[in-house]
Amino acid sequence: MAKLTSEQLKILADNMLRMANALGDYRYENIDQLSKAENDTIKALHEQTLNSVTELYTKSTVLSIDDVQENLERITIITAKTQKLYKSFTTVQNVIDRATSVLKIAAAVISLDTEKITESIKNLLT
Amino acid sequence: MVSASKGFLGIVLLSWVVYGCVDLKHVSEFSETSIEAISSYELLPNTFEQVCIQDCEQKHIRDYNVYKTACDCALNKKADSITGLMYTASLEYLTGLLEISNSDLTRYQTDNLTSTLSTGDFGPLQLKEEDVKAYSKVSKLILKVFTDGYRRKKLKEYITEGYEPLQVILHFLKRNINANLSGKLNVQKSSIQAFYFDFVRDKSLSDYERTKFAEDYFNRISEIEMNQKELQLFSEVIDDIAQGHKDLYSNLENLQDEKIKGKLARLRYRLKHAIALFSS
Numbered sequence: 001m002a003k004l005t006s007e008q009l010k011i012l013a014d015n016m017l018r019m020a021n022a023l024g025d026y027r028y029e030n031i032d033q034l035s036k037a038e039n040d041t042i043k044a045l046h047e048q049t050l051n052s053v054t055e056l057y058t059k060s061t062v063l064s065i066d067d068v069q070e071n072l073e074r075i076t077i078i079t080a081k082t083q084k085l086y087k088s089f090t091t092v093q094n095v096i097d098r099a100t101s102v103l104k105i106a107a108a109v110i111s112l113d114t115e116k117i118t119e120s121i122k123n124l125l126t
Numbered sequence: 127m128v129s130a131s132k133g134f135l136g137i138v139l140l141s142w143v144v145y146g147c148v149d150l151k152h153v154s155e156f157s158e159t160s161i162e163a164i165s166s167y168e169l170l171p172n173t174f175e176q177v178c179i180q181d182c183e184q185k186h187i188r189d190y191n192v193y194k195t196a197c198d199c200a201l202n203k204k205a206d207s208i209t210g211l212m213y214t215a216s217l218e219y220l221t222g223l224l225e226i227s228n229s230d231l232t233r234y235q236t237d238n239l240t241s242t243l244s245t246g247d248f249g250p251l252q253l254k255e256e257d258v259k260a261y262s263k264v265s266k267l268i269l270k271v272f273t274d275g276y277r278r279k280k281l282k283e284y285i286t287e288g289y290e291p292l293q294v295i296l297h298f299l300k301r302n303i304n305a306n307l308s309g310k311l312n313v314q315k316s317s318i319q320a321f322y323f324d325f326v327r328d329k330s331l332s333d334y335e336r337t338k339f340a341e342d343y344f345n346r347i348s349e350i351e352m353n354q355k356e357l358q359l360f361s362e363v364i365d366d367i368a369q370g371h372k373d374l375y376s377n378l379e380n381l382q383d384e385k386i387k388g389k390l391a392r393l394r395y396r397l398k399h400a401i402a403l404f405s406s
Contacts, residue, residue, distance in 0.1 A: 006298075010305050017309065021316055028323060043320060047188075050317045054181060057309040058174055061205035061302045 009060035009109070013053050016106055020049040023099050045099040052106030059110065149382060150227040150281065156370050156390040157224035163363045163397040164220065166404040167213045170303070170360060171353040174202035174209070177310045181317070188321055205302070212299040219292055220367070226281045282378050289375040296368045304361035308354050318346055356404070363400045366393045 004012070027034070027042045034042070101123055108116035182197035322343035326336050370393045377386040 007301075010301065010309070013306075013309055017312060017316070020313075024316060024320055027320075031323075031327065039324075043324075046320055047317065050313050050320075051181075051185075054177075054310045054313040055201070057306040057313070058178070058202050058205050061174065061306045062201060062208055 004109070004114070006060050009056055012109055013056035013060060016049065016053045016056060016102070016109075019102050020046060020053055023049065023102075042099065045103060049099070049103050049106055052103065052110055055110055056106070150278070152387045152390050153227035153281070153374065153381065154224055156374075156394055157220050157227055159394045159397045159401075160367045160370065161217060161220045161224060163401050164213065164217055164367060166360060166363060166401065167303075169356075169404050171356050172307060172311065174205040174307060174310065175199045177307070177314065178202035181310075181314060184314075184317060184321065205306070209299065209302045209307075212295050212302070215295050216292065216299060216367075219288055219295075223281075223284065223288075226284055278381075281381075285371070285374050285378060289371065292371055293368055296364050300361045300364040303357050303364075308357045311350050311354050311357075315347055315350055318343065318350075359400055359403060363397060366396050366400075369393060 023042065024046050027039065027046065031039065101120065104120040104123070105117065108120045178199035178201075179197050182199070183195070186192065186195050322339055325331065325339040326343070328336065331339075370390055373386060373389045373393075374381070377383065380386065
């Protein structure tokens with residue numbers, strides 16, 4: 001099974017942090033339109049994603065694994081897309097679905113399971 | 127008889143010019159300043175484990191919990207061990223460089239590096255093979271360099287053989303501090319913002335309480351950003367040391383040139399400035 005390198009984990013962490021911050025910004029900018037339940041859900045997703053990101057930075061420091069260049073390039077594209085998407089979403093459900101998908105990628109990366117990473121990225125792209 | 131004496135004197139003078147007049151003061155001064163500057167690692171305001179504990183405590187605060195508050199930061203402790211190893215290896219190499227370039231050669235101790243390699247908490251995690259080779263190469267260099275008396279020749283060998291592994295180690299040391307550790311602090315800032323956002327907007331609280339929350343938020347962000355500046359300063363120190371060593375490597379055949387002396391002097395000036403900032 002192909003593995004991620006330490007350098008790639010760091011880049012993934014940077015991208016995941018941008019995605020998490022985009023979700024946080026969505027909540028701050030739309031707080032008046034969100035119900036309490038929606039706000040709580042997005043807030044929890046945001047926190048969980050941030051927890052995953054900090055773990056990725058640690059893993060980047062302690063782990064060194066083989067290259068998965070293709071996934072890296074794809075997730076960079078996804079990051080750029082995600083940042084734009086949060087600004088264009090019209091329903092809260094879309095935001096929540098997307099944020100959940102992002103969190104799944106984070107979980108897959110933490111488990112260093114490249115098959116899960118590929119699968120979760122595919123889900124996000126479809 | 128007179129001409130024989132003159133010939134002998136000539137040989138002595140020539141020997142002195144060739145072997146004795148090896149002015150490596152600029153190299154030893156650069157090494158000395160580099161050692162002092164890289165030692166600021168020990169003054170850095172954060173470690174991986176410490177940030178992990180802070181994040182864990184923040185989570186308990188967010189959950190209004192003071193019961194069963196143990197934090198699992200074992201992975202972060204390993205990150206500190208690995209980064210510490212890179213620091214120690216670099217420090218040891220620079221100390222070796224100082225010893226060789228300094229005319230007052232003293233006996234060199236490698237106990238610290240050996241101890242770090244044998245006792246570091248690296249758990250089941252594996253360093254990349256090239257990095258392990260880099261540490262091992264630096265360690266071997268330090269050990270063998272003092273068995274030879276030809277200082278300048280050995281200095282060239284030391285710099286040549288140490289060039290690549292040192293650059294690799296410094297690259298990873300810098301990345302771990304300025305990208306990964308500072309990255310964790312970026313996450314911490316986002317998390318703190320999410321925590322305070324709802325309190326500051328909560329109209330059921332008094333204006334005083336809401337402004338106090340806002341004040342707390344700005345104080346905490348300001349403190350984290352000050353720490354990040356120190357991590358950034360340390361990474362600039364690493365860049366300057368790497369550049370100085372690269373300059374030495376690129377000028378091995380003309381170490382006496384004013385050009386290389388000037389380059390090292392400028393880097394020393396920058397390093398001294400960083401040392402002063404760390405001390406202030």
